[in-house]
Amino acid sequence: MNTKADKTIDFKKDDHVEQILGYDNNLLIRDLFEIMNEVLANRDLATYKHTLRVAHIAKAVGKELDLSDKELTILELGCLVHDIGKTAIPDAVLLKPDLFNDQDRRIMEYHPLIGAKLFAPRLHDDRITNIILRHHERLDGTGYPQGLFASEIDTFSRIAAVADEFEALTSNRPYKTAFSVNVALSILQYEAEKGSLDADIVNALSRIASTLVLKDVTLYPTGNFMEEIEHFRRDTFFRDTLSELYNYRYLLVLDNLKVLGEKGTDGYLLILVSFRGMGRFQVDHGVIVASQVHDEIGQRLKDTVAMYRKKRLNYDGSVMLFRKHCDYMIYAEGNSEESFKDFIQDIRQKVTQTHYEWGVETNCHRIWFPRSTPIELGMTRLFSLQVQDIESCSIKDSES
DSSP, rough: OHHHHHHHHHOOOOOOOOOOOHHTTTTHHHHHHHHHHHHHHHHOHHHHOOOOOHHHHHHHHHHHTTHHHHHHHHHHHHTTTTTGGGSSSSSHHTSSSSSHHHHHHHHHEEETHHHHHTTTOOOHHHHHHHHHHHTTTTSSSSSSSSBBBBGGGGGHHHHHHHHHHHHHHHHHHHTOOOOHHHHHHHHHHHHHHTTSSSSHHHHHHHHHHOOOOOOOOOOOOOHHHHHHHHHHHHHHHHBTTTOOOHHHHHHHHHHHHOOOOTOOOSEEEEEEEEEETTTHHHHHOOHHHHHHHHHHHHHHHHHHHHOOOOOOOSOOSSEEEETTTTEEEEEEOOOOOOOGHHHHHHHHHHHHHHHHHHOEEEEEEEEEEEETTTTTHHHHHHHHHHHHHHHHHHHHHHHH
């Protein structure tokens, strides 16, 4: 098979692997693998947590399949570094809070090749390199990066593939919430039935799934400062460089991470400031002036938000300002809508000031939600008010 992997990965062959590495007592080898895993933690904490859980799942499945202790060690070490190639994947792909487009997917599919290329020339055991290279391969040839079929995929890689997908299904992601164990197993069973995953391995996982304890990782290998670095990385990805405002979808990510309301607040307020007349204003005054006016109201809203914002540990304050295309959205958490009376008045004043100065028609919608309301549902309700307002104006215009 003439593939990109064949051209770039130089596998080392050795018939005396066990003697050379000595997996039973060679602590240096394990230390090196743990160092590589910590390098991954410094690059992407979420992937680091994922690899630890995949290694735990794979080892448990291996025990259920009666693998030897040496084989279990090889399987565990391989799974610890199976995603090491993601250290080379850009944040624009790693942190994307949505499904991949074709280019995103193509970039992400390089990570097994990158990881395998890193290990293959330096490690005298192809089984570990194969786990890195083949954990996304599927028995029916639909996997990547080589599109291998069943006879070409070893047992260790098959176990890693099942463990990897099970962990992904049962974990929260920026674009989805976690499935239950039962739902995840049913998905794996379906894939096994259609010939994508190894049925014996999926059945082995099904027998032990209820006993697996996949606790979240709270101990960071590089110390507490890694959490701050990770927050900065995430925040920077969603913040516009010029305006320094967050994209509104960042709020969905924070909600998915379950970090909002960390001070025990009872609810939150969503405010949408929309420019119904900006299109006409742009035609009358030009793109440059319209952009300046838009930035000016944004700066006024930023200054107001800063006055009322209270410090939070895992995100940028109790009151945050977001961009939603040409509109602005504000999230404010507290114990009642009444507590934001002065804040709401100041926001309305800034909006009214813009109207008086430039004649831009600006609407301001707001809704108070209990803390139990998911942000996605809250946004949907808020944006529906904007749609109703636009439709109402369209009806009036047609009647006139």
